[in-house]
Amino acid sequence: MRVLLVFVDGIGLGRPGAHNPFDGAPVSILSPLAGGPGDPRVALGAIDATLGHPGLPQSATGQGVLFTGQDAIAVAGGHREGTPTRPVAELIARASLLSHVRASGRTAALVNAFDPAHAARIARVASGHEKAVRHRRPSASTLAQLAGGGTLRTLADAHEGRAVTFDYTGEVCRAFGLDAPVRTLGQAARALAAAASELDLALFETFLTDKAGHAQDTTWARHEIVRLERFLAELLDAVDPTEQLVVITSDHGNLEDLSTRSHTRALVPLLAYGGGPDGARGVVEGARTLLDVAPRLRAALGA
Numbered sequence: 370m371r372v373l374l375v376f377v378d379g380i381g382l383g384r385p386g387a388h389n390p391f392d393g394a395p396v397s398i399l400s401p402l403a404g405g406p407g408d409p410r411v412a413l414g415a416i417d418a419t420l421g422h423p424g425l426p427q428s429a430t431g432q433g434v435l436f437t438g439q440d441a442i443a444v445a446g447g448h449r450e451g452t453p454t455r456p457v458a459e460l461i462a463r464a465s466l467l468s469h470v471r472a473s474g475r476t477a478a479l480v481n482a483f484d485p486a487h488a489a490r491i492a493r494v495a496s497g498h499e500k501a502v503r504h505r506r507p508s509a510s511t512l513a514q515l516a517g518g519g520t521l522r523t524l525a526d527a528h529e530g531r532a533v534t535f536d537y538t539g540e541v542c543r544a545f546g547l548d549a550p551v552r553t554l555g556q557a558a559r560a561l562a563a564a565a566s567e568l569d570l571a572l573f574e575t576f577l578t579d580k581a582g583h584a585q586d587t588t589w590a591r592h593e594i595v596r597l598e599r600f601l602a603e604l605l606d607a608v609d610p611t612e613q614l615v616v617i618t619s620d621h622g623n624l625e626d627l628s629t630r631s632h633t634r635a636l637v638p639l640l641a642y643g644g645g646p647d648g649a650r651g652v653v654e655g656a657r658t659l660l661d662v663a664p665r666l667r668a669a670l671g672a
Contacts, residue, residue, distance in 0.1 A: 537575070
């Protein structure tokens with residue numbers, strides 16, 4: 370079995386209403402985020418991002434939990450926003466899901482494509498050869514990939530079909546002058562499915578959803594929701610459900626409630642598709658918190 374984890378930053382299971390841009394959007398896979406029935410092919414779970422800690426869940430610690438299966442919030446002494454602080458970074462270095470899968474003899478990688486110069490800087494910071502500037506510390510996903518000697522894929526890998534940009538089509542990257550391949554949403558989804566099919570565990574991250582939520586911009590939010598829905602629909606059509614398991618989840622709520630600029634304490638979706646007769650259902654049934662995701666992925670891999 371091959372597993373693809375699609376991490377979508379900042380989406381929670383919300384209530385219908387004008388505050389929720391998922392409500393009324395042309396979605397099926399994502400309709401549960403506004404209380405809808407969802408796609409019948411996709412198993413749905415709802416998991417807690419707070420782990421019982423007070424305060425609003427945040428990205429650094431939530432992602433630290435997802436990518437290790439350990440309580441990064443307790444390690445950090447509370448929810449921590451943005452990119453991992455030293456205690457969380459050290460936890461990821463020790464307990465990265467990607468690194469542990471590789472150590473078991475399997476293949477695992479983050480399949481996001483990075484600008485080569487940026488990838489090199491991240492690697493220097495993660496290895497301690499360059500001091501991290503606070504607002505430019507490596508993300509949890511990059512630290513999870515670099516743990517144990519992993520390397521980041523670049524835009525060259527994207528051109529070769531081995532990686533996908535965070536914005537799917539490369540349009541945002543190209544707007545910043547980067548040499549990202551020009552892709553439709555369907556082409557990006559098929560490229561991701563193909564890259565993931567060559568790995569036992571693949572991780573892909575997208576985060577414009579969280580940025581649109583913080584902006585409280587309904588037009589931008591709907592734009593990102595429609596693009597994400599189309600991308601996921603194309604992705605599910607592109608994978609072989611008998612051989613690949615696709616798991617989609619998040620680190621905290623945000624986009625489902627534009628009445629606030631902050632994150633929310635909403636449960637986050639745990640969506641699963643494929644994995645043979647019982648793979649998807651086995652991932653979501655009984656899952657209660659972010660802590661449950663990594664162990665279930667390891668179990669699906671038999672690792």
